[in-house]
Amino acid sequence: MNQTIAVEVSDLTVAYQSKPVLWDVDLIVPQGVLMAIVGPNGAGKTTLLKAILGLVPVAAGQVRIFGKSLAEQRHLVSYVPQRGSVDWDFPTTVLDVVLMGLYRSIGWIRRPNKEHRRKALEALEKVGMAAFAHRQISQLSGGQQQRVFLARALVQQAELFFMDEPFQGVDATTERAIIALLQELRSKQKTVVVVHHDLQTVPEYFDWVTLINVRRIACGPVQEVFTEKNLRAAYGGRIAFFVERQAEGQK
Amino acid sequence: MRDPTGDAATLWNILTSPTLLTVAAGAAVLGALSGTLGCFAVMRRQSLVGDAVSHAALPGIALVFLLTGTKSSLGLLIGAGIAGWLGMLAVLAITRTTRIPDDTALGVILATFFGLGLMLLTFIQKIPDANQAGLDTYLFGQAATLLREDVMLVSGAACVAFGLLGLFWKELKLVTFDREYARTVGFPVHGLEMLLTVLLVGAIVLGLRTVGVVLMSAMVVAPAAAARQWTNRFSRMVLLAGVFGGLAGTAGAIASSLVRHLPTGPMIVLIATGWAIASLFIGSAHGLAWRWLRMRLLQRKLAEEAVLVNLYELAEAHGDLEHPHGEGAIKALSPPNVSVPKALQVLKKQQLVRESAKGTWALTDKGIAEARNLRSKEGGKA
Numbered sequence: 321m322n323q324t325i326a327v328e329v330s331d332l333t334v335a336y337q338s339k340p341v342l343w344d345v346d347l348i349v350p351q352g353v354l355m356a357i358v359g360p361n362g363a364g365k366t367t368l369l370k371a372i373l374g375l376v377p378v379a380a381g382q383v384r385i386f387g388k389s390l391a392e393q394r395h396l397v398s399y400v401p402q403r404g405s406v407d408w409d410f411p412t413t414v415l416d417v418v419l420m421g422l423y424r425s426i427g428w429i430r431r432p433n434k435e436h437r438r439k440a441l442e443a444l445e446k447v448g449m450a451a452f453a454h455r456q457i458s459q460l461s462g463g464q465q466q467r468v469f470l471a472r473a474l475v476q477q478a479e480l481f482f483m484d485e486p487f488q489g490v491d492a493t494t495e496r497a498i499i500a501l502l503q504e505l506r507s508k509q510k511t512v513v514v515v516h517h518d519l520q521t522v523p524e525y526f527d528w529v530t531l532i533n534v535r536r537i538a539c540g541p542v543q544e545v546f547t548e549k550n551l552r553a554a555y556g557g558r559i560a561f562f563v564e565r566q567a568e569g570q571k
Numbered sequence: 572m573r574d575p576t577g578d579a580a581t582l583w584n585i586l587t588s589p590t591l592l593t594v595a596a597g598a599a600v601l602g603a604l605s606g607t608l609g610c611f612a613v614m615r616r617q618s619l620v621g622d623a624v625s626h627a628a629l630p631g632i633a634l635v636f637l638l639t640g641t642k643s644s645l646g647l648l649i650g651a652g653i654a655g656w657l658g659m660l661a662v663l664a665i666t667r668t669t670r671i672p673d674d675t676a677l678g679v680i681l682a683t684f685f686g687l688g689l690m691l692l693t694f695i696q697k698i699p700d701a702n703q704a705g706l707d708t709y710l711f712g713q714a715a716t717l718l719r720e721d722v723m724l725v726s727g728a729a730c731v732a733f734g735l736l737g738l739f740w741k742e743l744k745l746v747t748f749d750r751e752y753a754r755t756v757g758f759p760v761h762g763l764e765m766l767l768t769v770l771l772v773g774a775i776v777l778g779l780r781t782v783g784v785v786l787m788s789a790m791v792v793a794p795a796a797a798a799r800q801w802t803n804r805f806s807r808m809v810l811l812a813g814v815f816g817g818l819a820g821t822a823g824a825i826a827s828s829l830v831r832h833l834p835t836g837p838m839i840v841l842i843a844t845g846w847a848i849a850s851l852f853i854g855s856a857h858g859l860a861w862r863w864l865r866m867r868l869l870q871r872k873l874a875e876e877a878v879l880v881n882l883y884e885l886a887e888a889h890g891d892l893e894h895p896h897g898e899g900a901i902k903a904l905s906p907p908n909v910s911v912p913k914a915l916q917v918l919k920k921q922q923l924v925r926e927s928a929k930g931t932w933a934l935t936d937k938g939i940a941e942a943r944n945l946r947s948k949e950g951g952k953a
Contacts, residue, residue: 373755399755406749410614411803420745424756429738456803476756 324351325387326480326511327372332381334364334371340534341367345381347530347539351479352509354502355528356516360555363533365515366402369482372513373399385480395424398478402485403465408457414468415440415453421475443471446504447497463494470501481505481512488517499525522546582829591828594714597722598820598839601781604729604774606794606816606843607736610809611767613795614747619677620659620768621791624775625784626681627658629688632709632779633695642705644721644780651709652776658684659772685784712783712836714824725777732770736809743767744805781820782836789840790816797847800854819843874909875917876945881905882924882934883942895933 327349334342342364349355357365370376372383374390385393398421418440419432426432432440444450447467452460460468466486473481486498502525505512516522522529522542529546531537531554538545538553585591605621612618631654632647639646658680665676692707708716736743745753746763754760771791778787798811823839852860881904886894902911915932918924923938934942 375751394757410748411805411808423741423745
């Protein structure tokens with residue numbers, strides 16, 4: 321495996337009103353892996369993502385993106401927020417939202433041109449949403465909303481993707497589209513970090529995993545760290561279904 | 572309005588009098604400015620901020636007068652701006668540092684500042700010899716006191732505001748839609764939000780003289796709410812809100828000059844809010860009237876289809892597809908909310924059924940084909 325380090329987090333601590341949400345978290349994400357962040361509700365998965373992206377104030381610790389600070393590397397980073405984080409009644413079209421992914425590279429004051437629109441359409445094509453380009457965003461289903469957000473991230477041409485629960489409440493078509501996209505990104509040596517909540521699909525979709533529950537429990541290749549012992553440490557006793565499934569697999 | 576038939580020349584004189592032209596121009600620009608900026612506030616779910624800022628401005632006006640004795644509009648505007656800004660900061664500070672939600676914080680701050688303002692105004696009125704006349708116009712506004720200089724000031728401010736909105740249009744739209752994402756791609760979100768807030772506070776403070784602290788927030792919210800009903804594009808919404816705000820300002824100024832004792836500020840606000848309410852019903856993009864109409868049309872079409880299929884199935888049971896049936900039999904098969912006679916009349920017009928005798932109906936050839944078509948569609952769905 322290519323040993324360039326895409327993300328390095330050290331001693332990261334985040335607190336909301338003196339209550340720790342993340343405590344002294346270290347992790348290393350090599351370039352080119354698909355990494356899942358898993359952990360029980362309230363474990364700080366989304367907070368970890370937001371802290372890496374500089375969206376929440378950090379009490380201590382630091383984040384390096386390809387060896388430099390986030391401020392220097394923002395152009396390499398692309399963020400897919402949770403669907404519910406925006407108002408989908410905002411009066412705009414699908415194409416317009418995807419174009420927002422290009423705003424930074426278009427630069428201040430200047431407007432998107434034909435070439436930008438072409439790129440946005442291409443990204444929509446990749447997520448199977450080209451036919452919806454001129455649709456109002458308020459008319460989309462949850463899965464379609466998710467794919468619009470993915471297209472907006474794709475069009476940025478980033479090296480490193482952060483996705484917050486992209487599989488949450490989406491239809492089968494969208495799930496397949498996301499998986500295909502993840503694999504394409506991996507084949508291009510892009511690095512993807514995904515907040516994920518479905519333990520069963522972790523070994524199938526991802527090759528790297530971080531288990532957290534306020535503290536980091538484990539971080540590494542799925543086959544090495546996605547073990548019953550680590551899961552028990554992260555989830556306590558609440559992983560019965562998973563243990564059974566593993567037992568069946570061993571038979 | 573002594574003579575209700577009116578003297579055309581008098582009317583013309585009123586409409587072209589320099590006073591009205593000044594007031595109407597000032598009100599139009601203010602309406603356009605607050606309407607435009609209101610769209611950003613509304614889409615960022617900060618409609619109540621306008622309320623906090625305008626109410627919080629009152630003690631600022633009173634304090635500037637108490638401390639300096641000035642009644643120059645610029646001096647009072649600065650006082651209003653600082654107090655309004657402080658009020659808004661207080662709301663933000665409360666929501667960030669405590670568990671009090673923002674609407675509660677707004678309510679508390681608004682009442683505190685407004686109460687302080689009223690107290691100071693009353694205090695000023697009790698001071699002997701103080702030339703306080705006119706300060707209370709800030710409460711409900713008095714557009715008639717707008718001077719040419721005021722209109723120039725407002726127009727200048729509006730030019731700056733519109734220029735900045737145009738220049739940073741795409742950045743401001745992004746921040747309004749998805750501020751976190753805007754931060755991750757590296758836009759200075761705090762700066763852009765600051766720009767929007769400064770412009771909004773400026774527009775509110777400028778409008779206080781005309782509309783008053785009590786009603787000013789309506790000029791921020793109403794044109795935006797109205798515009799939203801007419802379009803699904805943010806750019807058009809902002810333009811429309813500007814136009815609606817401007818028209819409300821003009822119309823309010825004209826109305827109050829035509830009818831004696833009609834106050835301008837409340838008139839402007841009533842026109843703006845009245846239009847917003849009307850737009851909720853008739854707005855081309857989201858109007859309730861259209862939604863209701865579409866629903867009715869759909870219901871009627873479904874009822875007609877149901878009647879046609881029922882007639883087909885009745886006839887099929889007779890082994891003769893053209894066998895006629897009475898309205899009663901058809902009614903018995905149809906849901907109670909379907910008006911069978913009406914549906915039959917429509918089907919007759921489309922030549923799908925014919926009235927074989929009074930109150931007895933049979934399918935035409937075309938009707939048989941259509942009924943089969945509908946049944947196969949239903950079958951396909953099931």
